[in-house]
Amino acid sequence: MGFPDDRDRRIIRVAEETENFATDLAHWVNEHNENRIQQDLLPVPTSDEFELTRLRRLASNLFSSAKVPVAAAVYGPSQVGKSLFVGRVLIASSDDYSPLGRDEQSGPPAYYQHLSFDTDLNPQSGSNEATALVTRFTTKDRIAANVSAEYPVMVRALTRAQWLRVVARGFSGECQTAERNWTQDQMEDLFDEVSTRYSYTEVDRRWRIDLIDAYAYMRVCDRRGFQSKESVLNGLLNRYPLTEDGYIAIAANMFWDNWSDLTTLFIRINNFLESIHSEDHDPAILTHWAGVRFLLDSQRAKVHDRRNSRCFKRVDWEDFRLVEREGWHVLEYDEGRGGGNLDLETIQASMLEMVMPCLPHRLNEDWRKCIEMIDILDVPGMRAGRQGAEQGKRQSAELPEEQMEIVKRGKVAYLFERYTEEMLIQTLLLLARGGNLEVTAQMKYHIDKWGRARYGDDIWPTKVRDKLPALFLGVTGIDEEFRNRDEYADAMLYNARLAQVADALAEVMTDFGGAGKSFNNVYPLRYPGTWDADREAQEKEGADKWKKAGEAFLKSSMVQTYVSDAETKWERAMTDGDGGLSLISQAWREVTTAHKKQEQLENAIKEVRSRLMQLAKSWVVNADSNIDREQRRTCAERVIDWLKSNPQAIYDRVQVMEQTLGFEDGDQYVLSDFADIPARTSVGRPEPMERRFPKRLQEYLHEWATITTLERWEENTKANPQGGPWLGTEDFGQLTRYMRDALCAGETFDDIQGQLMKVVNLKLRDEAAKRRARRKYVSIMMNDYVMNPGPSGEKIEEAEEADPEDFGLMSNFVTRWVSRLPEFLASGAGVEVRVPAGNAELAVIIEKYSSS
Incomplete structure (x- = not known):
C-alpha cells in the first residue's frame, strides 16, 4: 500500500493536534503570564517556558516526520558507486522531460525540462571522499507547502546541538586527543577556570541543554574519554552561569582540546546557523538547481564546466547570493553577475540534508512505483583511515582543508547514527x-x-x-x-x-x-x-x-x-x-x-502530548480546596495500591522510584553551592541570600517535579521492564506535582529551607572540604525529603505494618509511605485558594485536548 495508509493518516491527525496543543499553550502563556507575575500568583516559571518551547518544536518535528514516508538508503564506503546508483534511478522515461522538480508546468528556475542528475547536479571533480550531506529524493507532496516553488531544493541545516556533536565526533576520530578523561575533578577545574573569565548571573538554558546533549552523545561514542555522568555536567552548568564566550570555552576544552582554529571554525559556523534561524521552520536554505553541484562537491570547486549539459554548461560560484525571500534564506543564481563572496566551506559545513523533489510519472515504471511508496536516501559513505604522509592522528587544524576533513569525518559518522536511531x-x-x-x-x-x-x-x-x-x-x-x-x-x-x-x-x-x-x-x-x-x-x-x-x-x-x-x-x-x-x-x-516508524512516532507523540498535559496541569488551580485535597489523597492511594500490587516486583519498583525521585550527584550543586553563585541584579545591591534562596529552592523543586522526574521515569521504566506494569506517565506526573506542592507548602517549606540554609551557609577555611561537605549533606537531605516524604519522619496517620513476608526489606518503606503519603500530598492543597489569571481559559484548553 502506498503512503499514506489509514494508520499514517491517524498519526498525522494526532501529530497535528499535538502541535496545536503546544501552540495554544504558548499563546495562553503569552496572554496571561504577565498578569500572574504582577500578582505573584502561580506565574509560569522560566524553566517551564523553555520546556514548552522545546516541546513545541519537538511536536512540530513529529508532525513533519509523520507526513513523510519511510526511506530506503544507499550506503557504503567512498567510491563504490552510490551516486551512479542514484543516477540510474533518476533516468527519465522520456528525453523530453526531466523527473527532477515539483511542477513541470513551471518554467526555470523551478523546472528545467532537460535537467539531469548525472550531468547537471552530481559533481565530477575526481573526489575520493564522500560528500558529508544526506541527499533525499522525494515527491513534491511530501515537501512543506510554504517552500517556494521557484526554488524547489531544500537544504536542511544543523542545529547548534548537532554542530557540537559533529565537531566533537570529528575531532575524536581524526585528531590527537588529550590525556584527560573528564572525571568530576577535571570538570570542576575547567569550570572554575572558565568562570573566572566568563562569569555571568544567569544560566543560558539552551546552551546547557546543547552541551549536555553533545556530552551524552560523546559518552556513548567514547565512555573512557568522558567518564563523568551527564548529571555532573548538568550540575556544573547550573552552578556556574556563563556568558556566550564562556559556554564556547567549555565546549572547546571538552570536545576539541581547545584547538583555537577549531574554535574559530565552530564560532563561524554557529554564527551562520544563527543568521538563517527562523521561528517558522527548522533551519534550512533553499537553492537554485545550479547551486546543487557546489553544495554536493566535497572538493569545493568554484567553477563547474559541463560541455554536454543542456542546462548549465558553465556555473561560477561568484554568481550566487544568499538572500531572504518570504521567510526563507535562498541561494539565488544570477548567471554572469559575478562579485559574490559567499564562503562555500561555511555553507557546506552547516548543511545536514538536501531534499530533491522528483516527479514519479517521469521515471521508469519500476522506480515510479518505488518512490511513490518510499523516499530514497543517498547517505554519505564510510571514510577510510588517513593514509600515506598523513597517517596517524592530526596534530593541528590550521588549514581550511584540515578543518573540513575533521568536519567531514564527524558528519559522516553522526549522520548515519542519527538516521538509524530515529x-x-x-x-x-x-x-x-x-x-x-x-x-x-x-x-x-x-x-x-x-x-x-x-x-x-x-x-x-x-x-x-x-x-x-x-x-x-x-x-x-x-x-x-x-x-x-x-x-x-x-x-x-x-x-x-x-x-x-x-x-x-x-x-x-x-x-x-x-x-x-x-x-x-x-x-x-x-x-x-x-x-x-x-x-x-x-x-x-x-x-x-x-x-x-x-x-x-x-x-x-x-x-x-x-x-x-x-x-x-x-x-x-x-x-x-x-x-x-x-x-x-x-x-x-x-x-x-512503515510499521516500526509508525510505532515509534505514535509513542513519541504520546510522550510529547503527555508532557504538555503535565505542564498545563501544573499551571491550573482547582478553586475548591476540599475537592483538591481529596484528589491528592486519591492520587496517593493509587500510587500505594500500585506499589503493593505485586510483592514480587517491590524491589525493582522501589529502586526505580529512588532513581527517579532522588537526586544524582550533580543535581544538588545549584542548591549546595548557592552561596558561591553570583546573584542576579539590575540596579543597586542584590537581595540577601536569605531572601534569594527560598525562591531558588521553589524554582528547583518545580523543575524537578514537572521536567526532570518525568524524563527519568520514562527512561528508567523502559530500562526495567521486569518491574512492570509501571505507573503511567500522567499518574506519575500527578504524584510529583502534588509532592512539589506539599514540599513548598507553609511550615513544611519553612522547615526544609531552614535546614538546608544551615548547610548552604556552612563556613570552613578549606574551600575544597567546604564544597564537598555542602554537596554531600544537601544531597542526603534532598533525597530524604522526597523519599520520606517531607522533613519529618513521624507517622501522619496510623497504618498497618507491611508484612515482611510479602515485601522483605522494603516493608518499612511501604509502611512509611502508607502512613505518610496521603496526608502529606493533601497538605499541598492549602486552606485558602486564590485563583490566578487565565485559570478558566487554561482549564478549557486542558479539557479540549484531554477529550480529543
Missing part, C-alpha cells in the same frame, strides 16, 4: 566494491547499529526470520576485474570478492537468522555505459570476456552460498538499462514497511 532508514542497500574494504571495522559497526535499530537487539542478526530481509548487499565494480586483462575471469575472483565482504560483516554473513545460515540477499550491480561496458562496448572488446565471467560467477562456491537466484541476478546485471537495479526496486517495495 528509524529514518527502514531498508538499507550496502554497496561494496573490490579492493575498497579498508573501512571494515566501521562497516561492521554501522551495519550492526542499523540492524539492532531495525530489528531489535535480541533479534539482530541471528534471529532475523524475514524471507526477504531489509538489508541488501550490492557488489559493484564487476567489469573492472576482468575487462582490461588478458585472462578470463574465474570462480576464484568471485570467491575472493565475497570472502572479503564475509570477513568484514562476520556473523551477519555467516549466521543470519541462525547458526550456520548464510545471508543470501546479495546482488551483482552494474552501470552499463559508465563504469561497466554496455552491449555495444562488449561486442567491440570481445563478448567472450563477459560470457566467461558469467559462467565463473555461477560456478563460484561463495556465490552459491551468498547469492540466491544467482542466474537471474547476473542476467539482469548484464542487461543494458537495468544493471540489476530492477530487482532492487521490486524488493524494496516488498520489504520497506
Whole structure:
C-alpha cells in the first residue's frame, strides 16, 4: 500500500493536534503570564517556558516526520558507486522531460525540462571522499507547502546541538586527543577556570541543554574519554552561569582540546546557523538547481564546466547570493553577475540534508512505483583511515582543508547514527566494491547499529526470520576485474570478492537468522555505459570476456552460498538499462514497511502530548480546596495500591522510584553551592541570600517535579521492564506535582529551607572540604525529603505494618509511605485558594485536548 495508509493518516491527525496543543499553550502563556507575575500568583516559571518551547518544536518535528514516508538508503564506503546508483534511478522515461522538480508546468528556475542528475547536479571533480550531506529524493507532496516553488531544493541545516556533536565526533576520530578523561575533578577545574573569565548571573538554558546533549552523545561514542555522568555536567552548568564566550570555552576544552582554529571554525559556523534561524521552520536554505553541484562537491570547486549539459554548461560560484525571500534564506543564481563572496566551506559545513523533489510519472515504471511508496536516501559513505604522509592522528587544524576533513569525518559518522536511531532508514542497500574494504571495522559497526535499530537487539542478526530481509548487499565494480586483462575471469575472483565482504560483516554473513545460515540477499550491480561496458562496448572488446565471467560467477562456491537466484541476478546485471537495479526496486517495495516508524512516532507523540498535559496541569488551580485535597489523597492511594500490587516486583519498583525521585550527584550543586553563585541584579545591591534562596529552592523543586522526574521515569521504566506494569506517565506526573506542592507548602517549606540554609551557609577555611561537605549533606537531605516524604519522619496517620513476608526489606518503606503519603500530598492543597489569571481559559484548553 502506498503512503499514506489509514494508520499514517491517524498519526498525522494526532501529530497535528499535538502541535496545536503546544501552540495554544504558548499563546495562553503569552496572554496571561504577565498578569500572574504582577500578582505573584502561580506565574509560569522560566524553566517551564523553555520546556514548552522545546516541546513545541519537538511536536512540530513529529508532525513533519509523520507526513513523510519511510526511506530506503544507499550506503557504503567512498567510491563504490552510490551516486551512479542514484543516477540510474533518476533516468527519465522520456528525453523530453526531466523527473527532477515539483511542477513541470513551471518554467526555470523551478523546472528545467532537460535537467539531469548525472550531468547537471552530481559533481565530477575526481573526489575520493564522500560528500558529508544526506541527499533525499522525494515527491513534491511530501515537501512543506510554504517552500517556494521557484526554488524547489531544500537544504536542511544543523542545529547548534548537532554542530557540537559533529565537531566533537570529528575531532575524536581524526585528531590527537588529550590525556584527560573528564572525571568530576577535571570538570570542576575547567569550570572554575572558565568562570573566572566568563562569569555571568544567569544560566543560558539552551546552551546547557546543547552541551549536555553533545556530552551524552560523546559518552556513548567514547565512555573512557568522558567518564563523568551527564548529571555532573548538568550540575556544573547550573552552578556556574556563563556568558556566550564562556559556554564556547567549555565546549572547546571538552570536545576539541581547545584547538583555537577549531574554535574559530565552530564560532563561524554557529554564527551562520544563527543568521538563517527562523521561528517558522527548522533551519534550512533553499537553492537554485545550479547551486546543487557546489553544495554536493566535497572538493569545493568554484567553477563547474559541463560541455554536454543542456542546462548549465558553465556555473561560477561568484554568481550566487544568499538572500531572504518570504521567510526563507535562498541561494539565488544570477548567471554572469559575478562579485559574490559567499564562503562555500561555511555553507557546506552547516548543511545536514538536501531534499530533491522528483516527479514519479517521469521515471521508469519500476522506480515510479518505488518512490511513490518510499523516499530514497543517498547517505554519505564510510571514510577510510588517513593514509600515506598523513597517517596517524592530526596534530593541528590550521588549514581550511584540515578543518573540513575533521568536519567531514564527524558528519559522516553522526549522520548515519542519527538516521538509524530515529528509524529514518527502514531498508538499507550496502554497496561494496573490490579492493575498497579498508573501512571494515566501521562497516561492521554501522551495519550492526542499523540492524539492532531495525530489528531489535535480541533479534539482530541471528534471529532475523524475514524471507526477504531489509538489508541488501550490492557488489559493484564487476567489469573492472576482468575487462582490461588478458585472462578470463574465474570462480576464484568471485570467491575472493565475497570472502572479503564475509570477513568484514562476520556473523551477519555467516549466521543470519541462525547458526550456520548464510545471508543470501546479495546482488551483482552494474552501470552499463559508465563504469561497466554496455552491449555495444562488449561486442567491440570481445563478448567472450563477459560470457566467461558469467559462467565463473555461477560456478563460484561463495556465490552459491551468498547469492540466491544467482542466474537471474547476473542476467539482469548484464542487461543494458537495468544493471540489476530492477530487482532492487521490486524488493524494496516488498520489504520497506512503515510499521516500526509508525510505532515509534505514535509513542513519541504520546510522550510529547503527555508532557504538555503535565505542564498545563501544573499551571491550573482547582478553586475548591476540599475537592483538591481529596484528589491528592486519591492520587496517593493509587500510587500505594500500585506499589503493593505485586510483592514480587517491590524491589525493582522501589529502586526505580529512588532513581527517579532522588537526586544524582550533580543535581544538588545549584542548591549546595548557592552561596558561591553570583546573584542576579539590575540596579543597586542584590537581595540577601536569605531572601534569594527560598525562591531558588521553589524554582528547583518545580523543575524537578514537572521536567526532570518525568524524563527519568520514562527512561528508567523502559530500562526495567521486569518491574512492570509501571505507573503511567500522567499518574506519575500527578504524584510529583502534588509532592512539589506539599514540599513548598507553609511550615513544611519553612522547615526544609531552614535546614538546608544551615548547610548552604556552612563556613570552613578549606574551600575544597567546604564544597564537598555542602554537596554531600544537601544531597542526603534532598533525597530524604522526597523519599520520606517531607522533613519529618513521624507517622501522619496510623497504618498497618507491611508484612515482611510479602515485601522483605522494603516493608518499612511501604509502611512509611502508607502512613505518610496521603496526608502529606493533601497538605499541598492549602486552606485558602486564590485563583490566578487565565485559570478558566487554561482549564478549557486542558479539557479540549484531554477529550480529543
